[in-house]
Amino acid sequence: MNFEIITDSSANLPESIIDQYGLHILSLEFYIDDQVYLSYQKDEVTDLSQFYAKMRDGKMVTTSLARLEDTDLIIRKLFEQGKDVLYLGFDSTLSGTFERCSTYMQNLQTDEYPQRTLRCVDTLAAALGQGMLVVEACKMREAGHTLDEVAEWAECDRLTFAQWFTVDDLSYLQRGGRLSKGAAFAGTLLNIKPVLHVDEEGRLVPVEKVRGRKKSLHALFDRFSECASEPKSQQTVYISHGDCREDADYLAGLIKDGFGTTDFLINNLEPVIGAHSGPGTIALFFRTDKAR
Template identity: 30%
Template structure:
């Protein structure tokens, strides 16, 4: 049996206890404040530190992907540590949102003669990426083959959806992730925007509601429509909105057959694009 390793990036927002428990390798993206201070997401800038720093700057932080060399170094290290039979799944943030997938692809080409690396564009972000990575890592640890893991990964990519609500669209608008018109409409009507990610991996406005409670109700209705009578795994990620995340978790437990649930913090890179107050709900089918 080959040694299967899972690599992802920091935008997956996976809690540290899970990356350690499952042996997931996380490559950090970078966040730069005011074109001066650059940090490695999750390494020398925690979510708490990021949201404390955010109000100190007028401009929205910029983000950047790892270099191909950084990926190449990680792939080489995994081979050295685990042997020549090592096989790697490298699963990343939507290529519509970042060049991370492209950097990993270049690196995989450089090491192709030494190690097998399957680079995957998840077309997801935050814990909708994270939940896929965690489920695949658990599946691999059960002893499944590389081909079986590939099939499982395809199912996870197909079966996972995400809905999120933001306090303001200004971060998405300033970072070019959603049109200015949508930002204007949301602010004028004082509506709570509900967003999702489409099949191409792009953020789009799913719906809107007047107030948080109605927004949550619409999200739960969308999940119910897509996962009727189906056991599910749930991931709730938040940007300094832990109480809201916990309240939603209670509602989900009451409404659905939840096989596992993770509440996690949105890190600096995703936080730079969605802003404080954001809550995201990722859901995938459970067997």
């Protein structure tokens, strides 16, 4: 490999892919009852079913950015090994992690390792939307592309990764300031399920409201039908879920039956994003020829 790739725990990638591509992960943090936890620790598995069970029981979860001491440990080690680095970071509109960590890396590289090359790209993506872009970057590296080529591709093509979400519990959007208390209350009474997407500026934007869980899953399928690149059957479709694997499988089944798509990566949503979207979140990611 002619360069190393760093990303964040928010990319939601399983350990098998992290190991396959030799990725370096900056972990964000979350807090339950004033106890701090890392969203990702190598070779340690977070019990996500237990995490979401605590949320369903009313436990308040708060989150924080990746730590600079961890950033320093990873980037300094790679520079000391003579490695150049590409950092593919969490959507800067949704989190301050990219700005914080990229600024630190750039200052370190300029001040102490000027002979090394560092490129930092804001993916404008979250969860497996970020992960999907990271995997494609890894494949390009394996195919022999240079650091600059992969970084420029990521900056140019990041908006071709479509990101669509629905949530089951409106209270989490209300807590995050994305929904008023009155709207959350009324929506809950009427069984309203919002459909949201990440737009071209990395903002989480509500697009549609439907009544009932199944209709919200079908709404995500409709977005795939309308927006996914052709041939749809050859897409690798990524689905993140907040401890609701059956619903993720149901959505995958709709896509498989509708278009013959067979390649899916389905993963439980990691705690930091899950803390803000709540149990029952379903997020769908795919390639598109249309701008977000």
